[in-house]
Amino acid sequence: QLQLQESGPGLVKPSETLSLTCTVSGDSISSRSYFWGWIRQPPGKGLEWIGSMSQSGSTYYNPSLKSRVTISVDTSKNQFSLKLRYVTAADTAVYFCARGSPTGTTTLNNWGQGTLVTVSS
Amino acid sequence: QSALTQPPSVSGSPGQSVTISCTGTSSDVGSYNLVSWYQQPPGTAPKVMIYEVSNRPSGVPDRFSGSKSGNTASLSISGLQAEDEADYYCSSYTGSNSVIFGGGTKLTVL
Numbered sequence: 001q002l003q004l005q006e007s008g009p010g011l012v013k014p015s016e017t018l019s020l021t022c023t024v025s026g027d028s029i030s031s032r033s034y035f036w037g038w039i040r041q042p043p044g045k046g047l048e049w050i051g052s053m054s055q056s057g058s059t060y061y062n063p064s065l066k067s068r069v070t071i072s073v074d075t076s077k078n079q080f081s082l083k084l085r086y087v088t089a090a091d092t093a094v095y096f097c098a099r100g101s102p103t104g105t106t107t108l109n110n111w112g113q114g115t116l117v118t119v120s121s
Numbered sequence: 122q123s124a125l126t127q128p129p130s131v132s133g134s135p136g137q138s139v140t141i142s143c144t145g146t147s148s149d150v151g152s153y154n155l156v157s158w159y160q161q162p163p164g165t166a167p168k169v170m171i172y173e174v175s176n177r178p179s180g181v182p183d184r185f186s187g188s189k190s191g192n193t194a195s196l197s198i199s200g201l202q203a204e205d206e207a208d209y210y211c212s213s214y215t216g217s218n219s220v221i222f223g224g225g226t227k228l229t230v231l
Binding site (some may be wrong): 037 | 122124153155157159165166167168169172173178180210212213214215217219220221222224225
């Protein structure tokens with residue numbers, strides 16, 4: 001059974017870089033052609049798509065975050081990662097990783113439980 | 122890129138039917154049959170209920186159905202049950218492998 005688990009610091013200082021990892025179990029990131037994505041949800045607010053990455057390594061980002069975001073993969077560890085630079089309080093949110101379909105992340109079929117990241121000094 | 126527009130809240134009594142709308146533009150909902158709907162009970166991760174406008178993943182009750190007309194997609198839930206109470210989000214493809222979500226709708230089962 002596919003499982004995704006986010007991990008990383010729960011507290012990040014303003015202007016620093018938020019770094020999260022999603023560990024995938026129950027399937028190999030490199031064995032089949034799926035898209036993998038990151039989504040966030042500020043406390044009490046709605047979902048925001050951050051970006052996605054194909055199995056081949058192509059990346060796609062939310063235009064509003066594109067200048068600060070990098071998504072990458074480490075197939076040897078069966079993980080993919082999110083880096084968000086120059087964070088502010090507005091980046092405080094629960095961050096989810098998810099698996100899409102072979103064609104993209106328009107449908108996110110499997111989600112991690114989410115991890116809360118607070119941006120504060 | 123503004124979020125898709127959903128009503129903040131809807132409600133219904135057990136057994137009744139409700140419909141949640143999701144309004145976008147001709148650049149997203151109106152251009153692609155790639156609308157999904159997610160159910161999110163409090164404190165949990167979202168779960169896909171509908172994909173590609175009207176398809177149900179296995180395990181999702183047929184009480185849930187989706188449709189689209191022009192720039193507006195809709196999620197209908199018939200035979201409301203207490204367990205349906207949750208936040209619901211729509212999402213749409215916007216082109217260039219980008220996705221946008223709706224603002225979310227809180228469903229209350231009275």
